Amino acid sequence: xxxxxxxxxxxxxxxxxxxxxxxxxxxxxxxxxxxxxxxxxxxxxxxxxxxxxxxxxxxxxxxxxxxxxxxxxxxxxxxxxxxxxxxxxxxxxxxxxxxxxxxxxxxxxxxxxxxxxxxxxxxxxxxxxxxxxxxxxxxxxxxxxxxxxx
Numbered sequence: 001x002x003x004x005x006x007x008x009x010x011x012x013x014x015x016x017x018x019x020x021x022x023x024x025x026x027x028x029x030x031x032x033x034x035x036x037x038x039x040x041x042x043x044x045x046x047x048x049x050x051x052x053x054x055x056x057x058x059x060x061x062x063x064x065x066x067x068x069x070x071x072x073x074x075x076x077x078x079x080x081x082x083x084x085x086x087x088x089x090x091x092x093x094x095x096x097x098x099x100x101x102x103x104x105x106x107x108x109x110x111x112x113x114x115x116x117x118x119x120x121x122x123x124x125x126x127x128x129x130x131x132x133x134x135x136x137x138x139x140x141x142x143x144x145x146x147x148x149x150x
Contacts (some may be wrong), residue, residue: 038071
């Protein structure tokens, strides 16, 4: 058999990574190549979270727990999250079905659909990743504004 490998190793395109709060508002955004494993995007997303305002006490720099799908499951990523006091709630490959999103994971899917409601993000026209990330940040800001004012 010759030609390209039938799996995603040489796939062109980009992936969108979103970390959101309990209401589904985006906190951190990331873009990676389509041929990069999702677990590699978890660390920059967690480190990119801004200070979270809480009802009382000091502002927190990280959430108390993270929910993610199977693609973010990795032993070293789980250990890294636990070492920072974050409880990982990540679906385990081969054990939990990906057909059922669960009580909490549907919120991130809703957040991503809010972002892809902007036409500029559905098809990537920009060649540079920084330009696409800027439009993604603008869409996230508009989404937060729309959801917080209603």
